[in-house]
Amino acid sequence: INHLYTHTHWLNVRDGRNGTIDQLNTMYNRYKMCPAYILPHWTEFKEKVQSYLNAGTSTISAPSTKQLYRVRKSWADAKSQLGAYSSLENAKKACKVGYSVFDANGNVVYTNGGKFTKGQKVAIRANTPLFASAETTSVTRRISGTYYLYDGIACKNGRYRITTKPEFCGKAPVGRFVTGYVSWDNFNQ
Numbered sequence: 001i002n003h004l005y006t007h008t009h010w011l012n013v014r015d016g017r018n019g020t021i022d023q024l025n026t027m028y029n030r031y032k033m034c035p036a037y038i039l040p041h042w043t044e045f046k047e048k049v050q051s052y053l054n055a056g057t058s059t060i061s062a063p064s065t066k067q068l069y070r071v072r073k074s075w076a077d078a079k080s081q082l083g084a085y086s087s088l089e090n091a092k093k094a095c096k097v098g099y100s101v102f103d104a105n106g107n108v109v110y111t112n113g114g115k116f117t118k119g120q121k122v123a124i125r126a127n128t129p130l131f132a133s134a135e136t137t138s139v140t141r142r143i144s145g146t147y148y149l150y151d152g153i154a155c156k157n158g159r160y161r162i163t164t165k166p167e168f169c170g171k172a173p174v175g176r177f178v179t180g181y182v183s184w185d186n187f188n189q
Contacts, residue, residue, distance in 0.1 A: 074157035075106040111154035
């Protein structure tokens, strides 16, 4: 509390006046006397400020780490990121069709794949990478042509499961009927 300063203090210092901090705080200055209602009761004012400081919390809370939700085409495609949001609802609002909301670990928590449905016929661009899973970065082979969406549900990294025939859509076992995983941005629409 011995380092409580008023504007008057700094004006007096600027003008070359000497004295204790309390004297410089309450000493007359022709430019400003502030706060005028406190100056006659400076000691009581300091005691009140000290009581407020003493009433504060004694425990220091650790800073909270907020979960950020990132809106991207795929977790690996950082350049496609539209934004990072601490609110999942705000991230969903910003998520365009074909984009997904990812948590801090890269898991898809929401996908705006509103225009893709089970059994939907898709034309896949030439030389499109086909993946064996949603997570892998290794390309199994390159494909093009007409395929069908196995279930219309976006997987991790914005990929969709495809199959070669409409009658295979949604059938089990998945490993038998799914041709592979393709990123939605390789669909010609």
